[in-house]
Amino acid sequence: MIPAEQAATANLLLRLAGGRAPIETHISAVYVGEETVWKLRKAVRLPFLDFTAPAARAAAARRELALNAPHAPGLYRDVAAVVRQADGTLALAADGADGAIDWVTRMAPVPAADFLDHRAARGGLDDALLDALGDTVAAYLAAVPPVAGADGVAVQATMTEGNLRSAHAAGLPAGKLAQWQGAMAAELARRAPWLRARAAAGFVRRGHGDLHLGNLCLWQGRPVPFDAVEFDDAIATGDIGYDLAFLLMDLEHRAGRAAANRVLCRYVARSGDWAVVAGLPLFMAQKAMVRAHVETARGRAAEGCAYLDMSLGYLHPPPPIVVAVGGLMGTGKTTLARALAPSLGPAPGALVLRSDEIRKRRRGVAPEQRLPADAYHAAGSAAVFAELHRAVAEVAAAGHAAIADATWLDPAHRRAVAAAAGAVRFHGVWLEAPLPVLEARLAARQADASDATVSVLRRAAAGAPRPPAGWQRVAATDARAALSAVRDALRAGVC
Numbered sequence: 230m231i232p233a234e235q236a237a238t239a240n241l242l243l244r245l246a247g248g249r250a251p252i253e254t255h256i257s258a259v260y261v262g263e264e265t266v267w268k269l270r271k272a273v274r275l276p277f278l279d280f281t282a283p284a285a286r287a288a289a290a291r292r293e294l295a296l297n298a299p300h301a302p303g304l305y306r307d308v309a310a311v312v313r314q315a316d317g318t319l320a321l322a323a324d325g326a327d328g329a330i331d332w333v334t335r336m337a338p339v340p341a342a343d344f345l346d347h348r349a350a351r352g353g354l355d356d357a358l359l360d361a362l363g364d365t366v367a368a369y370l371a372a373v374p375p376v377a378g379a380d381g382v383a384v385q386a387t388m389t390e391g392n393l394r395s396a397h398a399a400g401l402p403a404g405k406l407a408q409w410q411g412a413m414a415a416e417l418a419r420r421a422p423w424l425r426a427r428a429a430a431g432f433v434r435r436g437h438g439d440l441h442l443g444n445l446c447l448w449q450g451r452p453v454p455f456d457a458v459e460f461d462d463a464i465a466t467g468d469i470g471y472d473l474a475f476l477l478m479d480l481e482h483r484a485g486r487a488a489a490n491r492v493l494c495r496y497v498a499r500s501g502d503w504a505v506v507a508g509l510p511l512f513m514a515q516k517a518m519v520r521a522h523v524e525t526a527r528g529r530a531a532e533g534c535a536y537l538d539m540s541l542g543y544l545h546p547p548p549p550i551v552v553a554v555g556g557l558m559g560t561g562k563t564t565l566a567r568a569l570a571p572s573l574g575p576a577p578g579a580l581v582l583r584s585d586e587i588r589k590r591r592r593g594v595a596p597e598q599r600l601p602a603d604a605y606h607a608a609g610s611a612a613v614f615a616e617l618h619r620a621v622a623e624v625a626a627a628g629h630a631a632i633a634d635a636t637w638l639d640p641a642h643r644r645a646v647a648a649a650a651g652a653v654r655f656h657g658v659w660l661e662a663p664l665p666v667l668e669a670r671l672a673a674r675q676a677d678a679s680d681a682t683v684s685v686l687r688r689a690a691a692g693a694p695r696p697p698a699g700w701q702r703v704a705a706t707d708a709r710a711a712l713s714a715v716r717d718a719l720r721a722g723v724c
Contacts (some may be wrong), residue, residue: 231258232272238331241319242267252375256280256460265448266336267309278460283331290332291324293459295365300369301453301704304446306335336455342553346474349483358452362445363495364595365452366476370436370469371500379422379433382417384467385511391414392518403535409518409537409621413545416511423507423627423715427468432502438465440488441479470505474512478520482539490570498586498596498678503620506580507627513576514543536612546575549630550719551621551650555637555697557689558681559667559674560705565660566632573719574630581622584635585678588613596678605680622649638694642691657700658715664690666706 230253231239242251242260245267251258256278260267268506270286280286290308298305310329324332345362348354354362387409394407427433437444438458441489458465473496480489496513497503517540524639525533550573554562563583571578589596590631592604617633618721624631637643637659647655666689668683696702703711 231269233505233653235269235272235331237319238269241311241321242269245321259581261338264338265306266338268334268336269331277464280460283329287329287332287512288325289460290334293334293457296457296459297455301455302374302447303454304337304339304453306337306656309333309335324518331610332413337445339448344443345445345447345628346442346479346483348447349442349480350635352484354480354484354488355482356491360495362452362476363492365445365454366440366473366492367496367499369454370434371471373434373436373469375434376466379428381428381433381468382421385417385424385435385515387463388467388515389417392515392522395522395526396518396537399522399533400530401521401525401533405537405541409514409541409544412708413511413514416514416544420508420511424468427470427504427508432468432470433466434469435462436469437467438472439477440472442476442483445476468505468508468512469502471512471515473505474509475516475519477509478513478516478539481577482520482536486571486577490579493577494567494570494581497580498583498590501590503580503624504627506575506629508630509577510546512544514540520528535717543576546628548576548654549574549625550579550654550656551625551633551646552579552629552656552658552715552719553633553635553637553658554658554701555634555635555643555647555700556705557638557662557667557694558679558686559642559670560660560662561670561708561711562634562636562660563677563679564708565658565705565711565715566634568708569715570630570632572716573632575628577668577712579630581632581633581634582617582624583678584617585680587616587620589678591616597676606682610720614639614645618642618645618649619644621646622651625650625653636689636693637697638689640697643697643700654717657697659696659700659702660705660711661696661702663704 239258244577246260246262249261251260253547256271256273258269258271270280270289274281294305294308308324310324310326311319311333312322312328313330314320353577393406393410410625437454439456440454444456445454477489477493480492517536521533521536521540524536554566556562566581570581573579586596588604589598592600614660617635621633633646667686671681671686701715703714705711
């Protein structure tokens with residue numbers, strides 16, 4: 230509902246929008262016209278903001294433009310002032326005009342079908358879009374500024390307290406909230422050294438603050454974030470994994486764990502931030518609790534309780550495991566790894582660490598960009614596998630699951646990856662298929678991180694690589710049968 234003192238402004242925007250009713254939240258009204266969108270902040274005071282003063286609304290509109298426009302060029306246009314003309318009527322003028330009584334953010338319209346929550350609702354988040362989304366988030370979080378002197382533990386403790394207050398006020402079950410409080414306190418204590426180290430390394434940043442699918446859309450052919458929290462820097466400040474976690478939690482809820490896993494793996498492939506998985510149980514639990522009390526407060530108690538159960542589940546994750554998937558080029562290692570990953574370990578599933586993607590990131594290019602032959606010299610390959618072993622070790626030590634995807638033709642590399650698992654269970658998988666099958670697959674491959682050609686495959690096959698002792702040998706001519714065989718072995722606890 231628009232406050233009474235803004236009724237005249239609301240009528241002006243309604244006329245500009247061709248009579249279309251606004252899309253309202255508790256803090257704004259968005260009027261969507263044919264060629265322009267106008268966002269009006271309501272003159273309201275809430276526990277987390279105060280927009281009753283016109284100056285506060287003006288500052289928020291300008292801050293929104295500054296935060297969002299760089300990440301979605303053209304989507305955000307400008308801030309306009311609402312002014313009273315000589316005849317008493319209202320009109321829009323340039324920001325800074327004399328006599329302004331209110332302010333609106335002007336944006337370009339986006340078709341409803343291009344908002345990613347709409348895409349998710351109709352099953353439209355395909356692998357290509359999920360990869361693009363991972364790219365977008367990696368670039369966005371790399372660009373936002375670090376916060377000097379931030380205390381990552383204090384940030385999460387404050388968020389926990391606020392979540393609990395809101396959850397109790399919304400009427401969520403007190404018994405489950407007590408369980409959540411105890412589990413969250415234990416997880417926060419366990420991750421305190423990690424949070425402090427991340428803050429010292431610059432991973433606490435002024436991020437988006439509300440990075441869910443509803444605040445992402447397709448713009449000029451790619452996904453972009455919009456509507457970052459502008460009214461309170463504290464709400465939007467935390468480890469960058471906290472922003473990522475909201476998206477992963479929302480993806481899991483709306484599109485399933487496989488979608489969330491794909492975005493996580495792509496984010497890490499682009500950013501190299503595999504250490505982020507250590508904080509995901511804590512961060513995803515926080516974000517799920519936010520949704521729990523918000524939905525409950527809106528009168529959707531069943532939805533709120535479902536989010537509460539999700540939050541509790543994140544705080545009691547299954548044990549981690551390390552799986553290495555090897556074999557000649559074209560045996561389907563990545564296909565198997567991606568299909569297996571969502572079902573392993575803590576949410577949103579095992580982190581797929583692929584040697585081909587590490588090589589591309591080290592060269593500063595996208596996974597699908599081909600590299601010249603000199604990128605595959607011995608020293609470069611040694612560095613790639615050293616990074617892969619280090620990533621596996623850190624992910625496993627953090628309590629997350631990992632799938633190491635490489636050929637693993639070198640016995641020394643195989644010994645190193647098994648050792649990297651440490652105390653975490655290790656399972657090696659060796660895929661095999663006839664050479665003509667592999668050649669056909671490589672010849673048909675497109676837009677993949679692997680640069681292997683048929684000639685590269687033939688040279689590798691000429692060395693007659695022997696299946697590693699203790700690894701599960703799997704026929705890879707049928708991808709579904711191979712996946713089933715590996716899952717059966719993992720359930721049985723044998724290689």
